[in-house]
Amino acid sequence: MLATTLISLALASCALAAPSVESKKRASCDISKATIAYPQGQSLPAPTHTPSYIAIALGTQNYTCSSAGTYTNVGALAELFDIACLYNTPVFANIQDSVYDLWKFMPPAISAQSVITSLHGSSSPAILGQHYYVTNPVTGTGASPKWDFTSQGATKGNVDAYVVAAKSAGITAPTGKQDVDWVQLKAVTGKLAAEIYRVDTRGGQPPATCTPGESTVVKYVAKYWLLGSSL
Ligand SMILES: *[C@@H]1O[C@H](CO)[C@@H](O)[C@H](O)[C@H]1NC(C)=O
Numbered sequence: 001m002l003a004t005t006l007i008s009l010a011l012a013s014c015a016l017a018a019p020s021v022e023s024k025k026r027a028s029c030d031i032s033k034a035t036i037a038y039p040q041g042q043s044l045p046a047p048t049h050t051p052s053y054i055a056i057a058l059g060t061q062n063y064t065c066s067s068a069g070t071y072t073n074v075g076a077l078a079e080l081f082d083i084a085c086l087y088n089t090p091v092f093a094n095i096q097d098s099v100y101d102l103w104k105f106m107p108p109a110i111s112a113q114s115v116i117t118s119l120h121g122s123s124s125p126a127i128l129g130q131h132y133y134v135t136n137p138v139t140g141t142g143a144s145p146k147w148d149f150t151s152q153g154a155t156k157g158n159v160d161a162y163v164v165a166a167k168s169a170g171i172t173a174p175t176g177k178q179d180v181d182w183v184q185l186k187a188v189t190g191k192l193a194a195e196i197y198r199v200d201t202r203g204g205q206p207p208a209t210c211t212p213g214e215s216t217v218v219k220y221v222a223k224y225w226l227l228g229s230s231l
Contacts, residue, residue: 028082028084028085029084029085029087031052031053031054031084032050034051034054034087036197036199036225039174042171043171044182044184045169045184047184047228048194048195049193049194049195049227051226051227052226052228053082053084053128053192053193053225053226054084054226055080055081055083055128055224055226056083056095056221056222057078057080057222057223058078058079058099058100058115058220058221059076059112059115059219060076060077060111060112060218060219060220061076061206061218062215062217063210063216063217064213064214065210065211065213065214065215066212067212069209069210069211070208070209071206071216073206074133074143074215075133075143076145076220077116077130077132077217078112078130078131078220079112079115079116079130079131080127080129080130080131080147080224081126081127082126082127082128082153083095096200096201096202096221099202100202100219103219103221104203111217112219120151125153126153128149128155129150129151129152129153130147130152131145131147131148131224132145132146133145133146134146137164137188137189138188144165144166144188145165145185146162146164147162147163147165147192147193147224147226148161148162149162155192158231160191160192160231161192161231162190163187163188163189163191163192164187164188164189164190165185165186165188165196166185168185168186169183169184170182170183170184171183173201175201175202177205178203179203179205180198180204180222181198181201182199183197183198184196184197185197191229191230192226192229193227194227194229194230195227195228196224196225196226197225197227198224199222200223201222202220202221202222203218203219203220203221205218
């Protein structure tokens with residue numbers, strides 16, 4: 001049931017695609033001139049590369065409770081779907097709302113991992129890959145966000161199709177405190193992208209207080225823009 005719903009979503013975005021041979025390596029439609037839309041007066045630093053991928057992601061933000069009784073972000077896990085071909089369509093601007101509605105009302109037993117696992121065998125080109133955290137490759141301690149397209153779609157089997165990044169800027173979500181911040185990140189290792197933007201976020205924020213030692217995962221949806229791929 002879950003897989004069916006998500007695959008329908010994936011195929012719906014795919015159906016709008018007009019794949020061509022030369023675009024096979026990258027996003028399924030030309031997005032080299034696409035730009036991130038911001039509400040009036042709010043923005044992140046402008047990118048210095050052209051867009052390579054635009055994805056809608058669904059997953060969870062992970063938190064553990066600090067001794068101060070507040071949640072600290074310790075990671076995330078999400079599945080990314082290609083929406084490059086939806087850019088310039090009426091669906092693009094608010095797709096995060098439709099996907100968040102779908103994701104939010106799925107039973108708690110359906111985790112981000114079970115979504116990823118259930119779609120793993122699918123050969124749909126609309127599935128780009130996964131977002132999760134790994135040990136910081138530079139310092140060897142702490143966690144760094146990674147985007148990994150090595151197991152899906154056009155980049156399947158390409159060992160360089162990943163990027164581990166570090167945050168370079170952030171703003172409070174223009175939609176409010178219930179949504180995770182919009183952030184810009186820069187690549188640390190990997191060839192998938194030089195810059196990453198997380199925008200149009202929905203959900204993902206933890207409860208305001210907690211009991212030290214507790215942990216929780218909070219569902220979220222976001223658009224990820226990956227720019228400057230050197231694959
Ligand atoms: C985040 O939570 C998911 C469960 O949704 C888990 O599979 C994943 O390993 C967690 N990652 C981190 C870094 O905590």
